[in-house]
Amino acid sequence: MFARQVKYEEGISMINKTIYIGSDDFCKIIDGGYYYVDKTLLIKQLLDKPSEVALIARPRRFGKTLNMMMLKTFFEEAQGSQKYFENMKIWDCGERYTSHQGKYPVVFLTFKDAKCDNWEETYEAICRLIQKEFNRHSLLGHFESLNDYQKKQVDKILNETAGKVVYQNALGDLTEYLHQTTGVRPIILIDEYDTPILQGYEKGFGQEVVSFVRNLFSGGMKNNIHLERAVLTGILRIAQEDIFSGLNNIRVATLLDKDYNDCFGFTEKEVRDIAEYYHAQDKMSEIMEWYDGYTFGGIEIYNPWSVMNYFASDCIPGTYWTATSSNDIIKQCLVNPSAQMMSNLTALLNGDSVEEYVEKNMSYGAVHEEGSAIYTLLLMSGYLCIANAEVPEPQFPHKLKIPNKEIIEVYRKEIFDEMVKGDSSVNQYKVQKSFLSGSASRIQDQLREILLYNVSYYDTASEGFYHALILGILSCLQGNYKIYSNQESGDGRYDLQLADLNKKRGILFEFKVLRNVNGSEPEIMKLLTEAAENLALQQIQRKNYDVALAKLGITNIEKYGVAFFKKYVAVAK
Numbered sequence: 134m135f136a137r138q139v140k141y142e143e144g145i146s147m148i149n150k151t152i153y154i155g156s157d158d159f160c161k162i163i164d165g166g167y168y169y170v171d172k173t174l175l176i177k178q179l180l181d182k183p184s185e186v187a188l189i190a191r192p193r194r195f196g197k198t199l200n201m202m203m204l205k206t207f208f209e210e211a212q213g214s215q216k217y218f219e220n221m222k223i224w225d226c227g228e229r230y231t232s233h234q235g236k237y238p239v240v241f242l243t244f245k246d247a248k249c250d251n252w253e254e255t256y257e258a259i260c261r262l263i264q265k266e267f268n269r270h271s272l273l274g275h276f277e278s279l280n281d282y283q284k285k286q287v288d289k290i291l292n293e294t295a296g297k298v299v300y301q302n303a304l305g306d307l308t309e310y311l312h313q314t315t316g317v318r319p320i321i322l323i324d325e326y327d328t329p330i331l332q333g334y335e336k337g338f339g340q341e342v343v344s345f346v347r348n349l350f351s352g353g354m355k356n357n358i359h360l361e362r363a364v365l366t367g368i369l370r371i372a373q374e375d376i377f378s379g380l381n382n383i384r385v386a387t388l389l390d391k392d393y394n395d396c397f398g399f400t401e402k403e404v405r406d407i408a409e410y411y412h413a414q415d416k417m418s419e420i421m422e423w424y425d426g427y428t429f430g431g432i433e434i435y436n437p438w439s440v441m442n443y444f445a446s447d448c449i450p451g452t453y454w455t456a457t458s459s460n461d462i463i464k465q466c467l468v469n470p471s472a473q474m475m476s477n478l479t480a481l482l483n484g485d486s487v488e489e490y491v492e493k494n495m496s497y498g499a500v501h502e503e504g505s506a507i508y509t510l511l512l513m514s515g516y517l518c519i520a521n522a523e524v525p526e527p528q529f530p531h532k533l534k535i536p537n538k539e540i541i542e543v544y545r546k547e548i549f550d551e552m553v554k555g556d557s558s559v560n561q562y563k564v565q566k567s568f569l570s571g572s573a574s575r576i577q578d579q580l581r582e583i584l585l586y587n588v589s590y591y592d593t594a595s596e597g598f599y600h601a602l603i604l605g606i607l608s609c610l611q612g613n614y615k616i617y618s619n620q621e622s623g624d625g626r627y628d629l630q631l632a633d634l635n636k637k638r639g640i641l642f643e644f645k646v647l648r649n650v651n652g653s654e655p656e657i658m659k660l661l662t663e664a665a666e667n668l669a670l671q672q673i674q675r676k677n678y679d680v681a682l683a684k685l686g687i688t689n690i691e692k693y694g695v696a697f698f699k700k701y702v703a704v705a706k
Contacts, residue, residue: 304353669694
């Protein structure tokens with residue numbers, strides 16, 4: 134837990150609220166007197182919607198679990214739970230809303246930790262979550278009046294002897310039992326529903342987890358007369374897998390929609406209130422630069438996890454959000470990246486926007502295909518944001534950009550680390566220095582070392598891989614150098630270009646990849662050297678790739694031909 138405590142006199146009261154980092158326990162935060170940004174109007178928005186099932190998609194660490202815990206505390210029958218809301222915004226909305234407080238049995242499941250490497254472990258993890266929720270309701274006395282058959286079904290789950298069919302029907306059965314024994318239709322809350330699905334596709338068992346989750350959800354939420362309403366959170370609405378097949382009562386709210394647009398993440402006013410509370414109003418410009426930039430349903434949103442960590446760390450900026458996961462989503466971009474992907478990635482790192490189509494509903498299995506899926510995933514996951522003043526209609530492309538400095542830093546780090554598999558022995562700045570030295574032999578030696586010791590044999594298959602490797606190495610030079618990828622110049626398209634307008638220095642790279650090369654190392658290097666000189670370097674000359682740099686007023690232009698074969702490389706200048 135990190136903490137920031139600020140004490141100062143305000144009239145006769147003493148303010149001393151600590152920022153609590155690392156807990157999504159709503160009751161603990163309130164009971165402990167920790168700083169809480171009031172998001173209880175989410176309750177009003179949910180109750181105002183006629184839909185029985187709400188799916189809210191937001192990036193990770195944007196307050197989904199804390200909000201779901203808040204909803205559980207509000208709706209669930211529990212003695213004394215009213216105290217948590219009497220000073221909150223929802224209590225000012227009147228009896229129409231407060232009358233729902235503490236009136237329902239609640240089924241609560243969070244899948245955020247159901248992230249395993251195979252289907253067997255994932256199945257066991259989900260079943261354990263279901264078992265724990267049955268046990269919780271058993272301890273609350275909700276199963277005492279069930280008939281013998283129903284009690285046997287409950288016992289199978291409690292004793293961990295239930296089969297797959299029983300677990301698939303568990304949500305539907307549990308809502309029926311709770312309705313029967315309490316006389317009140319229950320509320321279902323499922324947090325981070327898509328975590329095991331995304332992990333499944335990443336690890337090769339996507340179909341198994343989709344099939345199970347589809348049946349689990351259908352039983353609990355499809356035409357269920359025992360259900361009052363349900364709320365699910367996740368990163369995406371996963372469409373093509375038909376997880377929500379037949380659920381005509383579902384209302385989906387992605388970050389492109391206006392529904393719940395101020396309920397997840399912090400608005401600018403909320404951030405300014407925090408800054409004022411901790412006497413840090415002068416830090417707003419820095420907070421904007423690092424953690425602003427998101428747009429949810431047309432309003433400006435800050436990353437809440439990073440903002441709270443920033444204040445808890447004495448207002449020292451850092452990549453707090455990106456340190457909370459492995460950032461596997463960005464790595465999807467680096468699986469055999471196309472020339473267009475590399476061009477777009479370069480533009481984004483330069484601070485420019487790219488135009489791409491975005492789908493509200495997508496298939497996670499399509500992220501490796503060329504098209505809109507990867508950009509949809511990056512947008513919905515928080516690695517891109519909408520740059521348009523107004524969100525366009527679905528049939529038109531969206532302007533996308535990297536939202537802030539924090540996310541730019543993670544792109545730069547992940548690109549390089551993915552290429553060298555995160556080997557801490559590789560000094561990125563040493564490699565960059567080699568590229569700026571003007572020495573072809575030094576560049577060649579450094580690249581050979583990286584390829585030999587840090588790159589998998591199986592990764593070295595395409596020009597896109599090598600292109601991404603060089604881009605990752607050079608990405609931190611942005612600021613001094615403008616970097617361009619796969620842009621038209623002269624009579625063709627160069628692979629990579631760097632331009633320092635202040636020093637009038639430009640660098641051009643052309644890459645070639647050889648295949649089906651046989652022979653000893655000297656023979657391989659001879660072929661690579663010939664390719665670097667006669668194919669790559671001469672292509673720069675022949676097609677006049679330096680025209681674009683000359684147009685920028687750059688007079689000192691260095692040209693490099695680079696040829697690769699597996700872990701071998703030759704550089705010609």
